[in-house]
Amino acid sequence: MPSMRPLGRRIAIGPPAVALSWAGNDRLLVLAGHCCAGSAEVVSLSAHSGTVSERRRVPGTVVRYARSKTGFVLLAAPRNRIGVAELVVADGLRLRTVKLARVEAGFVPGGIRNAAISTDRFPGLALDCSSRRAYVADPDGTIATVSLRSLKVFYHRPSTSRTLFERLGSWLEPTAQAKGDRGPWRQAQWLGDGLLAVTGIDWHATGSVSGNVISETLHERPAGLEIVNTRTWQQQTLDPNADTIRVTDGLLLATGTRWDVTPGRNRTSGEGLIAYDAQGGVRFRLFAGRSVYVNVVIERHAYVTVTAPSGHHHEYSVDLRTRSVTARPDSEWPWLLLGAAQPDSG
Numbered sequence: 001m002p003s004m005r006p007l008g009r010r011i012a013i014g015p016p017a018v019a020l021s022w023a024g025n026d027r028l029l030v031l032a033g034h035c036c037a038g039s040a041e042v043v044s045l046s047a048h049s050g051t052v053s054e055r056r057r058v059p060g061t062v063v064r065y066a067r068s069k070t071g072f073v074l075l076a077a078p079r080n081r082i083g084v085a086e087l088v089v090a091d092g093l094r095l096r097t098v099k100l101a102r103v104e105a106g107f108v109p110g111g112i113r114n115a116a117i118s119t120d121r122f123p124g125l126a127l128d129c130s131s132r133r134a135y136v137a138d139p140d141g142t143i144a145t146v147s148l149r150s151l152k153v154f155y156h157r158p159s160t161s162r163t164l165f166e167r168l169g170s171w172l173e174p175t176a177q178a179k180g181d182r183g184p185w186r187q188a189q190w191l192g193d194g195l196l197a198v199t200g201i202d203w204h205a206t207g208s209v210s211g212n213v214i215s216e217t218l219h220e221r222p223a224g225l226e227i228v229n230t231r232t233w234q235q236q237t238l239d240p241n242a243d244t245i246r247v248t249d250g251l252l253l254a255t256g257t258r259w260d261v262t263p264g265r266n267r268t269s270g271e272g273l274i275a276y277d278a279q280g281g282v283r284f285r286l287f288a289g290r291s292v293y294v295n296v297v298i299e300r301h302a303y304v305t306v307t308a309p310s311g312h313h314h315e316y317s318v319d320l321r322t323r324s325v326t327a328r329p330d331s332e333w334p335w336l337l338l339g340a341a342q343p344d345s346g
Helices: none
Strands: 017-022 027-032 041-046 052-057 061-067 071-077 082-091 094-108 119-121 124-128 133-137 143-147 153-156 183-192 195-210 213-222 225-229 234-239 244-248 251-262 265-276 282-286 291-298 301-307 313-319 325-328
Touching: 017 061, 017 071, 027 071, 061 094, 061 124, 071 094, 071 124, 082 133, 094 143, 094 153, 124 195, 133 183, 133 195, 183 244, 195 234, 195 244, 195 251, 234 251, 234 265, 244 291, 251 291, 265 301
Parallel strands: 119 183, 124 183, 265 291
Antiparallel strands: 017 027, 027 041, 041 052, 061 071, 071 082, 082 094, 094 119, 124 133, 133 143, 143 153, 183 195, 195 213, 195 225, 213 251, 225 234, 244 251, 251 265, 265 282, 291 301, 301 313, 313 325
């Protein structure tokens, strides 16, 4: 991994920085706050002087974010509950919002009685920057299309197609994601040429506390990877066992995990790491039968954590050109705030 060094002085903005986006030649927008805490804000500062010019608090709880050409597009939910989602467009110093009447999102923290198991509902968010459209994928299959110019909203329910994969177009950048303890989670990724990828995880968990004894049951299942043609609103399953994807250097990297926790037992399995090309074909497979998490992708190298069924974790570097795998010591992966190499938000 290339070495990094500071090029200027530190800039104090208060809350932790989640992501950065350029909003002009000298202006930098910072999405700052705490995950699921309902305290996110967009901070505008001068990249040259490091001075903060304005702060705008985001309404609700931010559950998804994506970078646009002029700032951020955020998906916000009501605080501490699941309800109607809002799309927030932060372009420059403005915050424009629109309610998505047919999309629900939110985060309900767990309590002592249910062993602190939260209830989540996180739709997926993807941007087509060329046409200035946002796509929000609700776990029930509904996809909301929002014009970033007018904020007009249209809803679609894709139908199954058997002839979608003539060409998958050019891959763009990955989007952020987050997941919780109970409830559906979806990730959406714009692929180009009118195609949208949607995947995710379905969590089912219960918990109880009796005295000093905590009992938990958890089942995690992949929702599968669907490719949606937004011109015809037909979709096809590319990988029924996938739950997360990364897009880089002409490849779509898919992983999938099955996780079962019951009293006295904790078992993890997965489909490994699968690389698909632009025609939907499998370029290569690695770590078959194991759970894989892609921490970050930098300069055609994927840095992954592989979990064996026993629960032991191992870190590897995967060269996406040669498919060579190099073991690495346990380490903290860099959190890049700007660029395509961002890790998942949590």
